[in-house]
Amino acid sequence: MASGSVEGEQSSLADDYDALISTTDVELLKRAWRNEKAAPEILRFESDLITRVREQIELMEETVEEKLTVGTDPLSVSLYQMDLDRTLFLLRSYLRIRILKIEKYMFHIRKTEELWNRLSKDEKFFTERCTDDLKKHLEESVLSKLPENYQSYERQSVISEEDDMVPEPRLDTFVLCRSKEYLTGIQLEDGPVDDRSKLFEMEPDVLYFICYKSIKPLVESGKIDLL
Amino acid sequence: MAGQSNHELSLFSAEELEFIAEDEIVDIVPNLKMDPLCLISGDFGPFTPQIVTQVPLWLAIALKKRGKCSIVPPQWMSVEKLTQVLEAERDSQEMSEHLPFHYVEISRLLFDHARDNISDAYMVRSLIEDIRDVRFHKVETDLEAFNGRTIAVKIKNLSAMEVNIVRPFIGRALQAFYKHDSPDLIPDPERVSDRRPQVAPNAPRRQLRR
Numbered sequence: 448m449a450s451g452s453v454e455g456e457q458s459s460l461a462d463d464y465d466a467l468i469s470t471t472d473v474e475l476l477k478r479a480w481r482n483e484k485a486a487p488e489i490l491r492f493e494s495d496l497i498t499r500v501r502e503q504i505e506l507m508e509e510t511v512e513e514k515l516t517v518g519t520d521p522l523s524v525s526l527y528q529m530d531l532d533r534t535l536f537l538l539r540s541y542l543r544i545r546i547l548k549i550e551k552y553m554f555h556i557r558k559t560e561e562l563w564n565r566l567s568k569d570e571k572f573f574t575e576r577c578t579d580d581l582k583k584h585l586e587e588s589v590l591s592k593l594p595e596n597y598q599s600y601e602r603q604s605v606i607s608e609e610d611d612m613v614p615e616p617r618l619d620t621f622v623l624c625r626s627k628e629y630l631t632g633i634q635l636e637d638g639p640v641d642d643r644s645k646l647f648e649m650e651p652d653v654l655y656f657i658c659y660k661s662i663k664p665l666v667e668s669g670k671i672d673l674l
Numbered sequence: 675m676a677g678q679s680n681h682e683l684s685l686f687s688a689e690e691l692e693f694i695a696e697d698e699i700v701d702i703v704p705n706l707k708m709d710p711l712c713l714i715s716g717d718f719g720p721f722t723p724q725i726v727t728q729v730p731l732w733l734a735i736a737l738k739k740r741g742k743c744s745i746v747p748p749q750w751m752s753v754e755k756l757t758q759v760l761e762a763e764r765d766s767q768e769m770s771e772h773l774p775f776h777y778v779e780i781s782r783l784l785f786d787h788a789r790d791n792i793s794d795a796y797m798v799r800s801l802i803e804d805i806r807d808v809r810f811h812k813v814e815t816d817l818e819a820f821n822g823r824t825i826a827v828k829i830k831n832l833s834a835m836e837v838n839i840v841r842p843f844i845g846r847a848l849q850a851f852y853k854h855d856s857p858d859l860i861p862d863p864e865r866v867s868d869r870r871p872q873v874a875p876n877a878p879r880r881q882l883r884r
Contacts, residue, residue, distance in 0.1 A: 471714075471715060471716055472714070473714055473715045473716075474697075477694070477697070481694075484685055484686070485685060500714075503714050504714065507713075507714055522708075522740060522742065523708060523709075523711065525736070526711060526713075526733065526736060526737075527711070527713065529732065529733075529736060530711075530713040530714055530715055530733075531714065533693070533696075533715070533732065534714045534715070536693070619849070619852065620845060620849060621844065621845045621848040621849060621852075622845070623837060623841055623844075653828060653829070653830055654828070654829045654830070654832060654837065655827065655828050655829070656827035656829070656844050656845070656848060658848075658852070674834075674837065
């Protein structure tokens with residue numbers, strides 16, 4: 448991709464813009480894929496990115512078709528095909544990881560507003576059907592045969608205070624991450640008691656293992672990459 | 675179809691790490707003439723014989739396999755540089771910063787496909803093996819320094835493959851420390867510790883041993 452060089456004074460905005468236009472969609476997709484793999488909960492669906500990548504893939508598939516018929520040398524055709532395959536792998540893997548997470552935590556996602564909003568339209572449709580099917584299956588095969596008070600698929604019994612039969616992702620897992628800039632003021636809410644109120648800082652390009660909860664907002668805003 | 679590596683073992687399988695590493699840019703000397711390639715990952719070329727071009731590693735390997743180019747080994751992959759790195763690794767407890775993040779994968783790929791382009795391939799290979807051993811040994815000793823005080827671990831200059839290997843251990847170790855240090859844990863000698871990651875943490879119910 449063309450890397451625009453900005454002459455004269457570089458404000459941080461121009462730097463960001465440079466970084467933006469010189470990062471290809473494939474790199475963005477790779478980043479989204481890695482973040483999704485490493486995060487314990489489902490992250491926001493990158494609908495713009497995925498739409499663009501899908502378009503590019505379709506375009507490329509047409510180009511390859513065309514080149515095959517025209518009779519371009521098989522070497523460059525195979526290279527185009529390889530690139531296409533690589534991008535397809537990233538896309539498929541990204542979608543599959545999300546589906547894996549949805550399947551694991553479907554009831555929880557269904558009832559949590561914040562997580563529900565992170566799904567794409569197709570994923571929402573999938574989740575609804577999945578939860579309905581699983582609920583029906585559980586009720587028909589097991590729950591209807593249990594005594595009155597224990598028939599909910601969400602709670603162990605009527606006297607439970609909350610939905611304790613719904614698996615939730617563990618947000619306090621430790622993840623490996625790296626930031627691109629110097630970040631200060633990260634609150635480590637969880638950890639040994641006396642360290643809890645300490646503010647943590649991160650140098651750029653150094654790897655850290657941190658509790659996911661503490662850096663959740665920074666991952667969402669894109670300042671930290673998970674590895 | 676895109677397979678899914680086992681989530682429980684280690685986040686990325688070795689093949690996936692290699693996949694990520696294959697996007698690194700290397701220099702090649704093509705011996706053919708070809709128009710620029712407008713790929714999804716970027717534009718590369720045009721390719722002219724004997725003119726050094728930058729391409730991603732996967733493209734370089736593909737061309738090399740078909741005998742259309744020779745790969746220029748990266749700067750850090752010379753006997754002198756690696757000997758220096760090895761000395762530095764042996765002398766200090768810190769990790770050397772002269773090795774790129776994906777050095778293991780890149781060197782492996784180059785040995786498999788472009789051995790003839792590397793001068794003194796055997797020497798280079800054995801140096802890299804030694805460096806890997808020394809570094810990993812350092813990582814192991816560093817890990818022994820964990821204790822309950824550790825809230826976050828800072829690792830400088832670790833490479834992708836090494837990180838992938840220690841990730842599950844560090845994750846679980848830190849997890850265990852965090853859990854046992856947490857004041858929210860209700861001490862109850864009858865309760866068996868639960869290590870299944872799916873049960874809601876505030877469940878006051880009977881917890882199953884994994």
